Amino acid sequence: MKNNNNKIEKKLRREAFSKNWKLFKQSRLGMVGLYIVFFFFILTILQPILFITGFWNEAVYHPVVGYDDLTSDFIVVDCPKEYPTEKYQSRTDCPARNEVNIKTLFYNTAEVGDTIELNLQPAPPSRRHILGTDSLGRDVFSQIMEGSQVAFLLGILSATLGVGISTLLGTIAAFYGGRIDAYLMRQSDLVLMLPTLPLLFIISAFAELKIWHLAVVLGTIGGLGGSVITIKSQALQVKVKPFVDSARITGGSNMKILFSHVLPNVAPLALLFMVFSVTGAIASESVLSFLGLLNIEMSWGLMIYLAQVEGFIFSGMKYWWLILPAGLSVTFLTGGFYLVGRGLDEVFNPRLRKR
Amino acid sequence: MTKILEVKNLEKHFEVSKGIFSRNKTIVKAVDGISFEILKGESLGLVGQSGCGKTTTARALSLLDPKTSGTILFNDSNDNSMINIDDLDEEGMKNFRRNIQMIFQDPYESLNPRWTIKDIILEPLNIHNIGSTEDREEAVKEILQTVGITPPENYLPRYPHELSGGQRQRVSIARTLIMKPRFLICDEPTSMLDVSIRISIMDLMMKLADDLDVSYLYITHDLAVARYMCNNIAVMFNGKLVEIAPTEELLQNPIHPYTKRLISSIPIPDPTYTRENYEIDFTELRSIKAANQDSSMIDLGNKHLLSTNEFEGLLY
Numbered sequence: 101m102k103n104n105n106n107k108i109e110k111k112l113r114r115e116a117f118s119k120n121w122k123l124f125k126q127s128r129l130g131m132v133g134l135y136i137v138f139f140f141f142i143l144t145i146l147q148p149i150l151f152i153t154g155f156w157n158e159a160v161y162h163p164v165v166g167y168d169d170l171t172s173d174f175i176v177v178d179c180p181k182e183y184p185t186e187k188y189q190s191r192t193d194c195p196a197r198n199e200v201n202i203k204t205l206f207y208n209t210a211e212v213g214d215t216i217e218l219n220l221q222p223a224p225p226s227r228r229h230i231l232g233t234d235s236l237g238r239d240v241f242s243q244i245m246e247g248s249q250v251a252f253l254l255g256i257l258s259a260t261l262g263v264g265i266s267t268l269l270g271t272i273a274a275f276y277g278g279r280i281d282a283y284l285m286r287q288s289d290l291v292l293m294l295p296t297l298p299l300l301f302i303i304s305a306f307a308e309l310k311i312w313h314l315a316v317v318l319g320t321i322g323g324l325g326g327s328v329i330t331i332k333s334q335a336l337q338v339k340v341k342p343f344v345d346s347a348r349i350t351g352g353s354n355m356k357i358l359f360s361h362v363l364p365n366v367a368p369l370a371l372l373f374m375v376f377s378v379t380g381a382i383a384s385e386s387v388l389s390f391l392g393l394l395n396i397e398m399s400w401g402l403m404i405y406l407a408q409v410e411g412f413i414f415s416g417m418k419y420w421w422l423i424l425p426a427g428l429s430v431t432f433l434t435g436g437f438y439l440v441g442r443g444l445d446e447v448f449n450p451r452l453r454k455r
Numbered sequence: 456m457t458k459i460l461e462v463k464n465l466e467k468h469f470e471v472s473k474g475i476f477s478r479n480k481t482i483v484k485a486v487d488g489i490s491f492e493i494l495k496g497e498s499l500g501l502v503g504q505s506g507c508g509k510t511t512t513a514r515a516l517s518l519l520d521p522k523t524s525g526t527i528l529f530n531d532s533n534d535n536s537m538i539n540i541d542d543l544d545e546e547g548m549k550n551f552r553r554n555i556q557m558i559f560q561d562p563y564e565s566l567n568p569r570w571t572i573k574d575i576i577l578e579p580l581n582i583h584n585i586g587s588t589e590d591r592e593e594a595v596k597e598i599l600q601t602v603g604i605t606p607p608e609n610y611l612p613r614y615p616h617e618l619s620g621g622q623r624q625r626v627s628i629a630r631t632l633i634m635k636p637r638f639l640i641c642d643e644p645t646s647m648l649d650v651s652i653r654i655s656i657m658d659l660m661m662k663l664a665d666d667l668d669v670s671y672l673y674i675t676h677d678l679a680v681a682r683y684m685c686n687n688i689a690v691m692f693n694g695k696l697v698e699i700a701p702t703e704e705l706l707q708n709p710i711h712p713y714t715k716r717l718i719s720s721i722p723i724p725d726p727t728y729t730r731e732n733y734e735i736d737f738t739e740l741r742s743i744k745a746a747n748q749d750s751s752m753i754d755l756g757n758k759h760l761l762s763t764n765e766f767e768g769l770l771y
Contacts (some may be wrong), residue, residue: 341565346557346565350582365567
């Protein structure tokens with residue numbers, strides 16, 4: 101009998117999941133988002149696998165300390181003083197690909213027209229390095245993978261923390277009302293009013309920000325802010341439902357009602373908030389490391405930061421592999437999480453569903 | 456006959472402030488001094504128009520909202536005496552909560568959508584920690600049989616949205632009955648159901664009242680339902696009681712103009728019938744009042760009580 105019950109329970113759970121999955125699949129944007137997130141998730145777990153299986157040598161492919169001694173043949177040319185000439189349209193065209201300006205060769209005795217062998221850094225994409233190397237000879241693709249690990253860790257950690265805080269505070273505010281409610285609402289108004297990025301600048305000036313610290317700070321700011329208000333409004337709706345009243349008549353304590361009735365009914369909205377706040381966390385991490393304010397070994401923002409301090413950022417057409425992969429990764433992963441959130445919204449919010 | 460519940464001068468007032476800075480508050484008297492009693496195994500129908508304070512009365516009786524003043528006396532199962540629920544200690548309050556339950560109007564909202572039927576019906580047992588796990592499960596199956604959901608095993612792991620409206624109302628009746636309460640407050644339990652299911656739910660409740668010796672306070676705005684279900688009917692208007700009488704006595708021989716108006720508004724399913732439009736007429740009431748000036752409720756005999764509250768300006 102018990103076995104049979106378990107079976108029915110399992111079947112019903114599977115049915116509920118497949119029903120929700122069907123609803124989610126209906127939203128095309130949500131599916132696109134899910135594919136994007138899944139792609140980056142594969143990148144995240146692929147790097148350690150490549151290192152452990154020995155497919156990638158850590159000395160060459162390590163995102164931070166790897167170095168590849170790529171060399172290539174260059175023709176020595178003398179760049180003219182005035183443009184345009186026959187060969188070059190403007191100053192930025194000289195030296196062209198596979199050419200080197202003789203004035204930049206300090207310790208070489210080569211002459212104009214010679215072919216010499218030089219280190220190739222940053223190296224363009226090749227079979228050995230799918231996305232090329234940066235100016236220190238490190239593999240960009242490996243850095244992208246490392247960056248996606250950082251993004252997932254930070255995004256999910258800070259979102260979980262933030263949503264945990266805001267769900268608890270929101271339901272408490274709705275449930276107890278009165279002064280607790282007033283205090284929590286004013287507090288979240290205050291946090292909403294604080295500009296997040298300047299605040300993070302100040303924090304990073306006085307304290308060392310590592311990825312864990314940043315996750316806690318972002319989670320706390322997100323958790324005390326606007327989501328408390330939204331979750332409170334949802335909890336207020338649940339609080340006046342007759343099933344809460346009947347639990348109260350039976351003699352259920354406040355805590356019991358809060359945890360068994362109100363919280364589970366607020367959970368879908370909280371999950372939605374979690375997915376959306378992952379987006380915010382990844383974006384602010386990129387901004388902070390682009391500004392060089394994070395103590396972090398490698399991330400997407402840091403890759404663009406390095407391209408900028410080494411002077412490649414204005415030669416985006418020529419050195420696109422230093423800027424585009426990292427920039428697109430940030431854009432696509434945040435966009436992917438946002439789209440997943442939209443898809444979940446359609447599952448949890450019956451009014452958005454197509455009939 | 457012993458009384459199960461006696462209410463004396465129950466009042467429930469709400470304060471409505473007119474703004475953050477204004478000091479003066481308006482007081483809305485939702486329930487304004489009502490008194491009634493319910494005998495063991497009998498049921499009282501509370502009828503009246505929307506907003507007259509029926510549900511507020513029910514919520515005050517079930518201690519959902521604190522009452523403003525008045526006394527509620529409840530029959531003590533141990534020594535058959537009436538105890539004031541204000542005087543109850545923690546243990547007594549627990550006992551009281553075991554004996555009073557409420558069925559709500561909306562079967563779609565009164566069951567937690569995230570719980571299975573089993574969890575929903577088990578909840579009161581879990582809160583009061585009665586019996587072992589196996590006993591509780593047996594009790595759930597038994598009560599589901601009693602309310603006519605068979606076979607219970609098929610329904611235990613389901614969620615409320617998989618059931619129809621009538622089945623849900625049966626589940627919420629099962630949930631209230633699992634503690635074997637002695638007094639049930641029914642807040643329009645059949646008004647959201649369609650007519651064919653309505654009668655079966657009412658029959659079920661009457662059968663259970665006989666079998667389990669439960670008394671009802673049955674709130675409704677439908678006099679036909681009250682006539683079918685209740686031994687006595689109390690008519691409420693504007694937070695006050697108008698008239699209490701045994702069902703047939705009230706319907707055959709109404710005295711108060713408001714009761715008369717209410718009865719004349721019952722629809723009769725006959726297309727050729729033209730309704731008698733009852734004109735409000737206070738002459739009879741005034742003459743009775745003039746004869747009994749000292750009491751607040753006039754006893755007309757035959758358990759027929761009539762209120763002396765002034766409604767003359769309010770009815771039209």
